[in-house]
Amino acid sequence: MSASTDTDVIVVGGGLVGLAAGAFLAQHGVRTTVFEKHPSTSTHPKARLVTIRSMELYRSLGIQEEIRDAGDPGKGFVIGQTLSDDLSTWIAPPAEDVESQNLSPTTPYSCDQQVLEPIVLKAARRFGADVEFDSAVLELGERADRVEATVRHAGQERIVSARYVIAADGAGSAIRRHLGVGMTGTEVPGRSVSAVFRADLSPALRGRFVDAVFCRAASTFLFARGNSGHRRWQMGTYVRPEWEDRRTEDLTDELSDLLRQATGLSGLEPDFEDVATWSTGAFVADRFRSGRIFLAGDAAHIMPPYGGMGGNTGVHDVHDAAWILAAVIRGDASHRLLDTYEGERRPIDQAIVDQALLRSRKTPGQKKPSGEIDALTLALGSRYGAPPGDEFEDPHEPSMAVGTRAPHLTLRGGGSVHDLLSPRQFTVIVDGPVTRTDTRAEFVALGMQDVAAGQRDLWAHTYGQAAGHLVRPDGVLAGAFEALADVPGLIDRALRVH
Numbered sequence: 005m006s007a008s009t010d011t012d013v014i015v016v017g018g019g020l021v022g023l024a025a026g027a028f029l030a031q032h033g034v035r036t037t038v039f040e041k042h043p044s045t046s047t048h049p050k051a052r053l054v055t056i057r058s059m060e061l062y063r064s065l066g067i068q069e070e071i072r073d074a075g076d077p078g079k080g081f082v083i084g085q086t087l088s089d090d091l092s093t094w095i096a097p098p099a100e101d102v103e104s105q106n107l108s109p110t111t112p113y114s115c116d117q118q119v120l121e122p123i124v125l126k127a128a129r130r131f132g133a134d135v136e137f138d139s140a141v142l143e144l145g146e147r148a149d150r151v152e153a154t155v156r157h158a159g160q161e162r163i164v165s166a167r168y169v170i171a172a173d174g175a176g177s178a179i180r181r182h183l184g185v186g187m188t189g190t191e192v193p194g195r196s197v198s199a200v201f202r203a204d205l206s207p208a209l210r211g212r213f214v215d216a217v218f219c220r221a222a223s224t225f226l227f228a229r230g231n232s233g234h235r236r237w238q239m240g241t242y243v244r245p246e247w248e249d250r251r252t253e254d255l256t257d258e259l260s261d262l263l264r265q266a267t268g269l270s271g272l273e274p275d276f277e278d279v280a281t282w283s284t285g286a287f288v289a290d291r292f293r294s295g296r297i298f299l300a301g302d303a304a305h306i307m308p309p310y311g312g313m314g315g316n317t318g319v320h321d322v323h324d325a326a327w328i329l330a331a332v333i334r335g336d337a338s339h340r341l342l343d344t345y346e347g348e349r350r351p352i353d354q355a356i357v358d359q360a361l362l363r364s365r366k367t368p369g370q371k372k373p374s375g376e377i378d379a380l381t382l383a384l385g386s387r388y389g390a391p392p393g394d395e396f397e398d399p400h401e402p403s404m405a406v407g408t409r410a411p412h413l414t415l416r417g418g419g420s421v422h423d424l425l426s427p428r429q430f431t432v433i434v435d436g437p438v439t440r441t442d443t444r445a446e447f448v449a450l451g452m453q454d455v456a457a458g459q460r461d462l463w464a465h466t467y468g469q470a471a472g473h474l475v476r477p478d479g480v481l482a483g484a485f486e487a488l489a490d491v492p493g494l495i496d497r498a499l500r501v502h
Contacts (some may be wrong), residue, residue, distance in 0.1 A: 009150050009165045011037040011134070012333050014154075014181060016141045017172035018116055021301030021318035023124040023135070025064055025170050028323050030131035032330035032477070034193045037164065038133060039155055040489065041140040045121035048278055049200060049229050049238055052114050053312030058319050059110040059407075060479075064427050065127045068110060074123065075115030076231050087208040087226060088268030091217060103243045107384060107399050107411050109420035114215060116229050117315065144169060144179060144289065151296050168329055169297045170322060177303035183294040189287030190361060193309055195243040197252070197281050199259050200229065201274040202236055206266045215244060219266035226266060236277070239263060243281060245413050252279040284308050286361035288354045292346035298325055304349075307357045308364035311379065317356050320386075321349050327477040330428075337445060337499035344500070348388040348407070355395045356382060384409055388480060402466055406483055410475045411466050414456040420468075425475055426446045430482070432491055432499070434472040442492045445474070474498065 015025045019039025029036040054062070054071060062068050082091040092262040128135055136157065143154040152165045165287040171179035180187075212333055216227045235342045241262060247255060256276050264272050290297050301318025325345050331337035359377055366373055377396060384399035389409030402411040413421045425431045430445035432438075438447045455463045467473060470484035474494045485491060496502050 006347065008169055011035045011047045011166045012095050013037075013170060013329055014039065014151065014153050014164060014166040015142075015170045015172055016043070016144075016488040017301070017303070018125075018135060018137060019172065019174065019301070019323055020051070020121055020124065020315050021130055023121055025172055025300065025326065026128035026133035026135055026317045026404055027124055027131055028061075028326035029329065030128055030133035031065065032326055033132075034146075034326070034333055035135040037129075037137040037166070038128065038135040039153070040137045040139050043124060043138045044116045045083070048118060048198070048280060049227075049236075049310055051309070051315040052116050052227065052229070053251060053315045054113045054115050054120070054315070055112060055312070056108050056112045056380070057379035057383045058077065058106060058115060058316045060422065061319060061323050062124075063110050064479075065131075065421075067101055067122075067123050067127050070123045071113060075121045076215065076228065077111075077113060079411075081218060082214050083220065085221045086219050086266060087205065087217055088210075091212065091214065092432065097370050106162050106414075106462075108191070108414075109379070109414075109422055112383070119230070130209075132249065136203045140353050141179075146183065146295050147273065147296065161258060164314050167333060168298065169302045170325060170329075171297060171299050172301045172318070172322070174301055175302040175306045177299070179297065180289060180299055180303050183291075183297060185294065185299065186290045187306070188290055189285055189306070189357065191285045192283070192361070192364060195281050195283045197241055197243050197247075197255070197259070199239050199280075200236060200278040201239065201263070201276045203263070203272055205237065205267060205269070205272075208269055221268075221279070222262045222265035224262055224266040237274075249350035251282055253281060286357050288350065288357055288363075292350050293342065298329075298345060300325060305353045305357050307360035309360075310363035311360055311382075313356050313360050316383075321353070323478055324349055330477070331499055340499050341499040342478065350389075351386070351392065352386050352443040356474040361400055393451060404466055404469055404473070404484065406481055408481050410473070410479050411462075413459050413463055413466070414475065416454055416456050420484035421450065425479055426477060430477060430495055431475040432472060432488075433467060434488065435468065439488055441488045444494055444495050445491065465499065 012035040013029055015022045016036040017202050018038050026038040028034050077348050083093040093095055139155055139157040141153050142156055145152045150165045151169045152163050155162055157163050173179055218225050228237040229236040229238050263274050287305055289299050289304045300321040307314050328341055328345055362376055373461050381396050385396040387397055428444045432445045432447045432451050437449045438449045452460050452463050471486045473484050474482040476482045483494045
């Protein structure tokens with residue numbers, strides 16, 4: 005018999021990915037404790053883009069509207085000599101912004117990470133997760149039936165035991181190093197500086213709105229932060245050689261000069277709130293799992309920030325891990341299901357890291373390089389279990405293959421097929437009368453007559469291909485069937501029971 009544990013899953017790291025892990029696990033009814041060594045959520049904006057798939061996941065947590073209220077619609081990049089000049093050269097918003105209206109019940113958005121994290125934190129606690137700040141995990145000891153964490157809080161140490169651990173402790177992950185897991189990839193040379201500031205840029209904007217602009221005169225990016233009711237700005241540029249031995253807090257004069265060049269406002273006096281330097285690379289962990297410990301987010305993959313894919317990919321990692329761990333903890337699944345986390349996520353994450361690296365190597369405004377996969381396909385086209393090189397499919401032409409996202413269709417009365425999917429159980433979508441044949445699933449009747457008229461052709465090429473479809477709790481297709489009697493066997497296969 006297993007020893008008693010204090011919680012089911014410990015999540016180490018309370019940044020965006022760790023908080024999302026807490027929310028998704030708690031939504032499944034899993035006892036979850038998140039430990040974050042810092043005293044609060046992030047104070048630096050970090051990432052801003054929330055991809056369309058991430059918005060779908062946040063929608064399932066019930067926080068989509070809070071995110072919209074806190075952010076802005078994405079407007080893409082513009083380029084000019086300075087902010088004051090003509091900004092006629094556009095890098096259009098990601099394809100998912102403008103081509104996805106019929107592919108999802110939601111849209112991508114822009115919301116600064118330091119604003120997004122408290123929203124996700126609130127959701128995690130609402131579902132029942134215990135989130136403890138100022139709590140550092142000093143050591144992990146894995147036993148046959150549990151993991152024991154030594155946690156320090158307010159100068160006191162205690163042992164907390166759990167059945168599993170998700171390590172979301174960042175790019176320098178102490179847990180990954182402790183496990184002896186290496187990372188394979190490519191260094192990206194140089195360092196960058198990021199500075200958050202307040203300033204009146206209206207004389208340069210002249211009534212225009214920009215989400216992000218590259219100012220050639222200063223080789224500097226400017227990003228709008230917050231929203232129209234609470235506007236701040238962030239600049240990003242490379243660390244000049246003469247700055248290398250300087251402390252970041254001593255660079256405000258140089259950064260002010262750069263901002264005057266970038267904006268074309270010679271009298272600008274910015275008020276800097278936070279300045280940080282950073283470097284990056286393109287690396288993927290050699291393993292995503294060691295026994296009862298799972299790596300996620302930056303602990304599992306590091307990528308350049310181009311395209312805003314890092315944090316979103318980490319959120320997708322833990323969404324996959326959550327249903328897997330929940331099924332095993334409940335006793336529904338074989339322990340062999342745990343192996344599928346690495347098998348599913350690592351190839352997808354490797355492909356995304358490669359795409360981020362490819363994007364980082366092009367100059368702003370340069371045409372799309374050969375091999376670049378569009379943002380919409382990266383967001384919605386993942387194919388778990390696909391052969392190497394085929395990790396993504398065109399979401400405009402969903403294959404309904406096992407391992408792909410269940411496609412969205414608009415229902416006749418409004419809403420989405422996604423609204424019919426259970427976030428905690430399998431969902432069986434049946435074209436015809438429903439007879440429940442397995443208590444591990446919810447059964448939903450869906451025929452062509454239930455779909456909005458403009459999407460009935462799409463229904464015929466997706467859900468209408470078979471009598472029914474099995475959808476996993478994470479919204480991924482697990483198989484098609486012609487008879488309800490086949491459903492228990494499909495669920496067993498998805499759970500690796502046999």
